[in-house]
Structure formats: structure tokens, C-alpha cells
Amino acid sequence: MKELSSTSRTLLDAARRHTEPTPEEWARHRKRLAVQLGATAVGAATAAELSSSANVQALGAKAVATAKSGVVSGIIHGFGAPIVGCALLALSYVGVRAVWNSGEPHHAASSVHASASPQVARPLPSALPEEVPASEALPPPASSASAPASLPVRQPSPRQSSTPPKPNTDLDAELAVLQAAGQALRAGDPRAALRILNTRAAARGNFSTERRALRIVARCALREPGATDDARAFLKSAGSSPLAARVARGCGL
Amino acid sequence: MKTLAVVVAPEATSSERSGAELSFAEIYQQYFPFVWRNVLRLGIPEASVDDVTQEVFIIVHRQLPMFEGRSALRTWVYGILWRVVSEQRRARRTQEAPACDDLDALPALSELSADGELERQQARLLIDRVLSMLDDKKREVIVLAELEQLTVPEIAEMIGTNLNTVYARLRAAREEFEQVARRLQFRERWRAR
Numbered sequence: 001m002k003e004l005s006s007t008s009r010t011l012l013d014a015a016r017r018h019t020e021p022t023p024e025e026w027a028r029h030r031k032r033l034a035v036q037l038g039a040t041a042v043g044a045a046t047a048a049e050l051s052s053s054a055n056v057q058a059l060g061a062k063a064v065a066t067a068k069s070g071v072v073s074g075i076i077h078g079f080g081a082p083i084v085g086c087a088l089l090a091l092s093y094v095g096v097r098a099v100w101n102s103g104e105p106h107h108a109a110s111s112v113h114a115s116a117s118p119q120v121a122r123p124l125p126s127a128l129p130e131e132v133p134a135s136e137a138l139p140p141p142a143s144s145a146s147a148p149a150s151l152p153v154r155q156p157s158p159r160q161s162s163t164p165p166k167p168n169t170d171l172d173a174e175l176a177v178l179q180a181a182g183q184a185l186r187a188g189d190p191r192a193a194l195r196i197l198n199t200r201a202a203a204r205g206n207f208s209t210e211r212r213a214l215r216i217v218a219r220c221a222l223r224e225p226g227a228t229d230d231a232r233a234f235l236k237s238a239g240s241s242p243l244a245a246r247v248a249r250g251c252g253l
Numbered sequence: 254m255k256t257l258a259v260v261v262a263p264e265a266t267s268s269e270r271s272g273a274e275l276s277f278a279e280i281y282q283q284y285f286p287f288v289w290r291n292v293l294r295l296g297i298p299e300a301s302v303d304d305v306t307q308e309v310f311i312i313v314h315r316q317l318p319m320f321e322g323r324s325a326l327r328t329w330v331y332g333i334l335w336r337v338v339s340e341q342r343r344a345r346r347t348q349e350a351p352a353c354d355d356l357d358a359l360p361a362l363s364e365l366s367a368d369g370e371l372e373r374q375q376a377r378l379l380i381d382r383v384l385s386m387l388d389d390k391k392r393e394v395i396v397l398a399e400l401e402q403l404t405v406p407e408i409a410e411m412i413g414t415n416l417n418t419v420y421a422r423l424r425a426a427r428e429e430f431e432q433v434a435r436r437l438q439f440r441e442r443w444r445a446r
Contacts, residue, residue, distance in 0.1 A: 004399075004427060008434040011383060012399050018376040019400070021289040029285065029303050033310055178439075210443070243443065 181214045190221035213243035217250035227251065275326070277314050284330050285310075287401075291331070294396045295338045296385060299377055305341055309334050328411050335393070335412070342389070361441060383433050391426035398423050 004012070021029070177196055184193035197215050216234055219227035231251035235244055247253075275283075285306070292305045312333050320329055384392050397408045409419045 005431060005434055005438075007438045008427075008431055011380065011430075011434055011437075014376050015294065015380040015384075016400050018373050019290045019293050019380065021286055022373075025289070025303070026285060029289070029306060030281075032303065033281070033307055036307060036311065037314065210439075 220251035
């Protein structure tokens with residue numbers, strides 16, 4: 001697969017860095033979640049656990065140890081009385097239910113839900129052996145049966161593909177036209193700039209704002225009728241554009 | 254009361270297991286950053302990220318007793334995340350006007366290197382606008398591949414599709430992302446003049 005440009009890398013690096021939650025955001029969320037879970041009988045113990053920052057720190061250390069230790073598997077110790085399942089159902093609230101009840105078949109998430117919901121409705125055995133294999137205790141989920149029961153180990157991202165991507169010829173052509181038009185304007189030849197902007201390559205739509213601005217500046221330089229009105233309209237609709245000042249200057253506004 | 258637990262290491266003995274169970278609080282501690290940042294990266298406005306993250310963890314809490322460990326825990330959590338995010342995005346699209354794709358009003362690339370609160374907000378805005386120019390599926394794979402640094406097989410498992418589809422989607426996503434980046438670069442050059 002084609003390597004990304006330095007600009008793309010800059011964007012992606014910034015995205016990784018700036019989209020991590022800050023400690024303040026984490027603390028705020030933990031508090032909110034503790035309040036939410038504390039509102040239900042079942043969630044009370046968890047809420048207490050979450051709201052204790054010291055406990056959470058300890059849990060954090062254990063979670064790290066957990067991640068390092070590698071494999072996580074679902075093992076059923078057994079179930080309590082069926083009332084536990086009923087109490088868990090009580091935790092669902094309208095918003096959550098609305099999300100889960102509407103269908104979204106294309107994604108794995110729906111299979112998670114699809115496999116989980118019938119199990120909620122099914123009466124749970126009150127006295128299972130202390131350690132029962134998951135396959136014996138519950139039916140397999142609809143789609144994830146072949147998925148490995150382990151925490152994924154992070155590996156380097158793939159950087160290769162079987163077919164090379166197509167070059168962005170349209171974009172390159174449009175950029176070249178805009179640059180040539182800008183050079184013609186700077187050289188004091190607005191007519192040439194307009195000719196360049198009227199080529200087919202310039203007609204593609206990636207840089208419509210830039211194209212429009214250059215055209216207006218060129219027409220103002222040629223004192224074409226209506227050019228000043230178009231400049232005003234540009235400044236009104238794209239006043240935040242970095243080209244706004246140039247349009248205003250070029251059209252004497 | 255007996256418990257349903259996610260246990261670390263299948264070879265763990267019974268006594269070790271009790272100390273190694275992943276309770277909801279532990280899962281929250283381990284996966285909160287993963288959920289929060291991907292809710293943001295997948296297009297939920299920053300002001301709503303807390304709410305959506307909360308919704309994800311409420312569902313995790315509710316569904317945890319039914320988690321069988323047949324898929325990776327991260328895959329399971331991500332499935333819930335995707336579902337909630339998709340619903341939110343769908344609701345927002347019907348209520349809100351589509352965002353303008355004008356990049357001119359966005360912060361400069363040079364601001365991405367700073368670390369202040371304002372810069373972080375500006376950077377998040379810019380990144381969201383860039384990613385929003387991709388459709389949802391391409392956005393998802395580029396987030397998982399380039400930001401989460403997952404391999405294609407891992408992504409295929411997480412989103413429940415085959416390897417070739419992920420490769421094709423990722424290739425297309427990178428091309429589109431590259432185009433947007435070039436537009437930004439071009440804009441920077443204009444601003445510098």
C-alpha cells in the first residue's frame with residue numbers, strides 16, 4: 001500500500017495524540033458513570049468500586065497486569081439464582097434499549113447483541129457446577145464462534161497491498177492549474193489567468209473556493225462588469241477563506 | 254452468590270482466578286481510553302463523547318454476564334461501541350444539516366503540534382473534519398488501522414468482515430485521506446503567501 005505523505009502522517013500523529021482522553025475527562029466520566037450505576041440496585045457495588053479513586057488506581061495496575069498476562073477467556077463459574085439475571089435486566093433503561101432494539105445487521109455488534117439477548121430471556125440454571133465450560137453452559141454466539149478467545153496482541157500495521165493505488169491525476173492537474181493561474185495574476189496577466197482557469201482540468205471540484213476567488217480577482221483586474229458584485233458575494237459566503245483578503249484587495253473593496 | 258467472570262489465563266488455578274477476574278470496574282479501567290477516543294474518532298462531537306461513552310459502558314455492564322469469551326474482549330466492547338455510535342450518527346444526521354466541507358475555516362496544520370487546551374480542541378476539530386470527509390466505513394478502517402494501529406486481520410475480526418474487504422476499504426480510505434491532506438497542504442501554502 002502506498003506510503004502516506006508527511007502531511008497525512010502529521011495529521012494522524014496529531015489525531016493519535018489529541019484524541020486521547022485527558023485525566024480530567026476520565027475523572028469526570030468515572031464520576032458520572034458511578035452516579036448512573038449507583039441509581040440501580042445491581043450497579044451499587046460497581047458504582048462504589050468506580051467512585052473510589054484509590055480502588056480504581058489499584059484496579060488500573062491490575063488491568064495492566066491483566067493485559068500483560070495475555071490471554072483472557074470467558075469462563076463461567078456458575079450462576080446465582082435466576083433473580084440475578086432479572087436484576088441485570090432492570091439495569092437497562094430506555095435509551096439503551098432503543099439502541100439495542102433497532103436492527104443493524106452489517107456489523108459484528110449486532111451479532112453480539114443477537115447472541116446476548118435470547119440468553120437474557122432464557123431462565124438461567126440455578127445450580128451449575130462450579131466451573132463449566134462456556135460451550136456447555138450457553139449456546140455459542142451467532143457470528144463470533146471462530147474468533148479467538150484471547151486479548152489481541154498489538155502488531156505492526158500492515159503497510160503492503162497486492163495492488164498499487166491509482167495516482168491522483170485529477171487532483172494534481174487541478175493543483176497545477178490553480179498554481180499557474182496564481183502565477184499569471186502575480187505576473188499582471190489576468191487574461192491569461194482566466195484562460196487557465198477555463199481549462200477542463202480547472203473545472204473539477206476539489207478547490208472550488210480557490211478557483212472562484214482567483215477568477216473574481218482576474219475579472220476585477222480586467223474591470224469586467226459584475227466582477228465587484230461577485231467579489232462582494234464571495235466575501236459574504238466565504239469570508240473566512242484565506243483568499244478573502246486577496247479578493248477584497250484585488251477588487252478594491 | 255456465584256458470579257460469571259472473565260478470567261485471565263485459562264491455565265490459572267481456582268485460587269488465582271479469584272484475584273484475576275475482570276470485573277466491570279476493571280474492564281472500565283482498561284477500556285475507557287479505547288472507548289472514549291474511538292467514540293470521538295468515529296464522529297461523535299466532543300460535547301457528546303461523554304454521553305455516548307457512558308451509554309457504551311452501561312451496555313457493557315448490562316451485557317457482561319452474557320459475554321462468553323468466544324471473541325476477544327476488545328472486539329466485544331468495540332462491537333457495542335460501533336453500534337451505539339452508529340445509532341447516534343444516524344439520529345444526528347436526521348436532525349442536523351450536513352457539515353460544510355470547506356476546509357478554509359479550520360485551524361492551521363501548524364497548530365497541531367501545540368499541547369494546550371485550546372490547541373487540543375482545535376486539533377480535534379480539524380481531525381474530525383478531515384475524517385468526516387470519508388464515509389463511515391472508510392473512516393472506521395482508517396481509525397482502526399492508522400490510529401489504533403491494528404493489523405488488517407484484527408480489524409477484520411473487529412468489524413466482522415473479510416480480509417480482502419478490509420484491505421480494499423483501507424486502500425480507498427488512505428487515498429481519500431491523502432487527498433484531503435493535500436488540500437490542507439495547499440491551503441497552508443496559500444495562507445503563507
